[in-house]
Amino acid sequence: MQRRRVGHSGLEVSRLGLGTMTWGSSVDSYEADDQLTTFLDAGGTLVDTAPIYGDGACEELLGSLLAKAGVRDEIVLAGKAGFARRGGEVVKDGSRRTLLDQLDTSLRQLQTDHLDLWQIHTPDLDVPLEETLGALEHAVRTGRTRYVGVSNFTGWQTGIAHTWLAGRPEGVPLVSNQVEYSLVNRDPEDEVVPAATHLGMGLLAWSPLGRGVLTGKYRGGVPTDSRGATPGWDEFVGAYLTPAKSGVVEALARASEGLHVSIAHVALSWLLARPQLSSAIIGARTTPQLQENLAAEELELPPEILLALDDVSQAAR
Numbered sequence: 001m002q003r004r005r006v007g008h009s010g011l012e013v014s015r016l017g018l019g020t021m022t023w024g025s026s027v028d029s030y031e032a033d034d035q036l037t038t039f040l041d042a043g044g045t046l047v048d049t050a051p052i053y054g055d056g057a058c059e060e061l062l063g064s065l066l067a068k069a070g071v072r073d074e075i076v077l078a079g080k081a082g083f084a085r086r087g088g089e090v091v092k093d094g095s096r097r098t099l100l101d102q103l104d105t106s107l108r109q110l111q112t113d114h115l116d117l118w119q120i121h122t123p124d125l126d127v128p129l130e131e132t133l134g135a136l137e138h139a140v141r142t143g144r145t146r147y148v149g150v151s152n153f154t155g156w157q158t159g160i161a162h163t164w165l166a167g168r169p170e171g172v173p174l175v176s177n178q179v180e181y182s183l184v185n186r187d188p189e190d191e192v193v194p195a196a197t198h199l200g201m202g203l204l205a206w207s208p209l210g211r212g213v214l215t216g217k218y219r220g221g222v223p224t225d226s227r228g229a230t231p232g233w234d235e236f237v238g239a240y241l242t243p244a245k246s247g248v249v250e251a252l253a254r255a256s257e258g259l260h261v262s263i264a265h266v267a268l269s270w271l272l273a274r275p276q277l278s279s280a281i282i283g284a285r286t287t288p289q290l291q292e293n294l295a296a297e298e299l300e301l302p303p304e305i306l307l308a309l310d311d312v313s314q315a316a317r
Contacts, residue, residue: 155191
């Protein structure tokens, strides 16, 4: 698998990353073990996780698998902090106390003394940004992470955060912003991509298959066993089940038929060709799904197909 630098930093990651959001919940330990092995065998290095994933069970599971396989030094382990469960609800908390407590818990559960990349999971407007960023600086200074980034920050938030950190005595740079980015969500191109380009930051894309819509599984309706039919997930997926977004999927289908590859391959290949993208993070319920998506690494789209997909997805915005 090809690798890329994260922005102008020295951090190198695989172009496709392994997402673990459902590990410990809908993905059990046996399936997670198979997925990790499959990903590493394919040459993948970036593994993305968070304390909130798997209803809180993900990181302990991932840590046990990494320890069993003895592969901690072979991967780029990217963690997050900033979402917490309180009173049965998920809340934002960008306070120094919560961020550093979550980092220490993550390190213990992941059975490692450091992360390779630690990210603020989401902006918390109720906490001074300087306090949140100070936690990143402290984590680097104390050796608990090698690099730091943000997630779901707008372009202006990214610019302020990068400037504040770079101007501090420690000079800790923000190297990445992880955002939702796909053919059915090109919003990052309005602000986030220009900001990342100007600041020399890399982008990590979550939900690169448009919450599953860009696999083509919803072309004939909503399958009963899909997220789109699952309470709690139906609105999340349904946001992209519109006539305009369906036009994007049909364009992908025509391209996939001509190239003799899957619809998901075309969607991922388009994204991997975007400027500033360091890695697309893919998650899967099953190992065959993961294997199918990893095969997109081998596809390079012809310029005319890239242009056609650009046009149809812009029209769908």
